[in-house]
Amino acid sequence: MSGKFVQHVLVAHCCQQDRHLSTQNRKDCCTLYRNELLPLISGKVAWTGIPAMQLHTHSKLNRGNVYCNAASPTAVITSVDKSAFLKLQNGSDIRGVAVDGVEGEPISLTEPVAQAIAASFASWLLEKKKSNVSKRLRVSIGHDSRISAQKLQDAVSRGLAGAGFDVIQYGLASTPAMFNSTLTKNEDVECPVDGSIMITASHLPYNRNGFKFFTNAGGLGKADIKIILEHAAEIYKNFTDESLRDAERKATQAVKRLDYMTIYSSNLVAAVRDSAGNVEKPLEGLHIVVDAGNGAGGFFAGNVLEPLGAVTFGSQFLEPNGLFPNHIPNPEDKEAMKAITRAVLDNKADLGIIFDTDVDRSAAVDSSGHEFNRNRLIALISAIVLEQHPGTTIVTDSVTSDGLTAFIEKKLGGRHHRFKRGYKNVIDEAIRLNSVGEEAHLAIETSGHGALKENNWLDDGAYLMVKLLNKLASAKASGVGSGSKVLTDLVDGLEEPGIAVELRLKIDQNHEDLKGGSFHDYGEAVLQHLSNVTDSDPKLQKAPDNHEGVRVSGYGGWFLLRLSLHDPVMALNIEAPNNEDAVKLGLAVLSALTGFPALDTSTLNKFVQV
Numbered sequence: 001m002s003g004k005f006v007q008h009v010l011v012a013h014c015c016q017q018d019r020h021l022s023t024q025n026r027k028d029c030c031t032l033y034r035n036e037l038l039p040l041i042s043g044k045v046a047w048t049g050i051p052a053m054q055l056h057t058h059s060k061l062n063r064g065n066v067y068c069n070a071a072s073p074t075a076v077i078t079s080v081d082k083s084a085f086l087k088l089q090n091g092s093d094i095r096g097v098a099v100d101g102v103e104g105e106p107i108s109l110t111e112p113v114a115q116a117i118a119a120s121f122a123s124w125l126l127e128k129k130k131s132n133v134s135k136r137l138r139v140s141i142g143h144d145s146r147i148s149a150q151k152l153q154d155a156v157s158r159g160l161a162g163a164g165f166d167v168i169q170y171g172l173a174s175t176p177a178m179f180n181s182t183l184t185k186n187e188d189v190e191c192p193v194d195g196s197i198m199i200t201a202s203h204l205p206y207n208r209n210g211f212k213f214f215t216n217a218g219g220l221g222k223a224d225i226k227i228i229l230e231h232a233a234e235i236y237k238n239f240t241d242e243s244l245r246d247a248e249r250k251a252t253q254a255v256k257r258l259d260y261m262t263i264y265s266s267n268l269v270a271a272v273r274d275s276a277g278n279v280e281k282p283l284e285g286l287h288i289v290v291d292a293g294n295g296a297g298g299f300f301a302g303n304v305l306e307p308l309g310a311v312t313f314g315s316q317f318l319e320p321n322g323l324f325p326n327h328i329p330n331p332e333d334k335e336a337m338k339a340i341t342r343a344v345l346d347n348k349a350d351l352g353i354i355f356d357t358d359v360d361r362s363a364a365v366d367s368s369g370h371e372f373n374r375n376r377l378i379a380l381i382s383a384i385v386l387e388q389h390p391g392t393t394i395v396t397d398s399v400t401s402d403g404l405t406a407f408i409e410k411k412l413g414g415r416h417h418r419f420k421r422g423y424k425n426v427i428d429e430a431i432r433l434n435s436v437g438e439e440a441h442l443a444i445e446t447s448g449h450g451a452l453k454e455n456n457w458l459d460d461g462a463y464l465m466v467k468l469l470n471k472l473a474s475a476k477a478s479g480v481g482s483g484s485k486v487l488t489d490l491v492d493g494l495e496e497p498g499i500a501v502e503l504r505l506k507i508d509q510n511h512e513d514l515k516g517g518s519f520h521d522y523g524e525a526v527l528q529h530l531s532n533v534t535d536s537d538p539k540l541q542k543a544p545d546n547h548e549g550v551r552v553s554g555y556g557g558w559f560l561l562r563l564s565l566h567d568p569v570m571a572l573n574i575e576a577p578n579n580e581d582a583v584k585l586g587l588a589v590l591s592a593l594t595g596f597p598a599l600d601t602s603t604l605n606k607f608v609q610v
């Protein structure tokens, strides 16, 4: 690969990111990128040779309100103790407040904290790789469209560079692309990287941000995140002006920029072409609209669908905007789904595709406005996967419907293994099943997260949509049909409940009834009590094989009460044929909760009074 090519991909990337800006803006942006491409090393990858802070300043000038001010790396280091670091853990991710201005939400993810976490990840990675390290380790960094992205990217770069790592910044990127960079074998683009960091807080509000970490073994789990945060607290305590200046100096040498999204996108394009029998434009004649919610998913329209021949007119919110002015970028959000449905109907499109902020979740809408979301998306992808792998096991989260089980097992001939909530949980469970001899090809959540064995268990919303595109392309090539009807037909027979609700009941952590214990223990006590009460009610039957919370059938429907993975909240899902039966199920739960005053049941009270 020549230096010229790198310049080309960087400029292409910049122009692609801003394809909806005015021509003048695009020119400015491309000039900016060209100016950053000096000097070139070995004719391969462009070392910026420009301090991260300076890069930021250029970006700020050209990107209007997209990036925040980056404080000086040697900014005042306030004391942050270990418990504050540990509070940043959110399951297998790190999440905190990165932007000031929201009342009651002080900044917890400052630049020095981010720098310490990155330095800690570096030492964790070094430890993992120590037996076979013969060169400097390299880590890729990407980010979504959040307004704090740039300052955190600079801080993370300093943390890694200070630890002696090479740092490759990809700029705006998707979470799955970052994992993919640990697997891609292409030295011309410095891949595979030894580790990767995605700066994102997924669909959370604009003031939050966080990190997801990857190696070629997948995303880091809870235990490793805890270790990294504990060690980060130590590193932070030992920061000195000198060590911070040293890290900044090293970052000047160690930071490169590279456009990896072009490579990732072309892999998606190749997958669809391949599946259509090497046809160059297998989606020709199809009109597909994309809603990226102003997150990082805008690339999918111009860099995936268009090269495949699809028309993408009417796509919306493709341009990154970390204030998310149009809707929450989350396919679980009703307003978001309404927005993409409207776009499909208004533009008379064949299909609509929607992503969350960092593109690890997705959903779709057919030409008549029916959503492929939650259970319907799982049913659709299961139908496609079971055609390829008859009888395979589909692992899902815990809130999936009984109708989905019947569909997968009776109509599609597969096995539905309903497990726990959490994308990492379902993926790890599918990997475990394969390791003990049970073939499982799909791990998927109602949230829109999904991973396939054929795609290295990459939790990738874009790849899920590629599975739909493959189906459309092959149906078209074989003359079976054109348009999204071929997808709609695949979920024919899926029974859907008349009523499906999720109520979230808060646990007041300061309530005296917790008696100084944790909200987690309190929630477990609630579940134990509900379980006992259910046993004595002949109208209710506990699910025999349940992995999370208390799941109970009755009145033609079911409920599941469980602890949220992250928050002091108990989530209650109820599905029933009609409102009356749903209320009966709600009352059964409510009667068991009366002895737990720290649990706020107001949403459930309201529901049963309807």
Ligand SMILES: O=P(O)(O)OC[C@H]1O[C@H](O)[C@H](O)[C@@H](O)[C@@H]1O
Residues within 6 Å of the ligand: 421, 422, 423, 424, 445, 447, 449, 563, 564, 565, 566, 567, 571
């Ligand atoms: O347990 P909850 O509060 O419903 O949250 C559960 C969800 O948390 C995060 O958003 C994870 O990315 C999802 O994989 C998971 O399903």
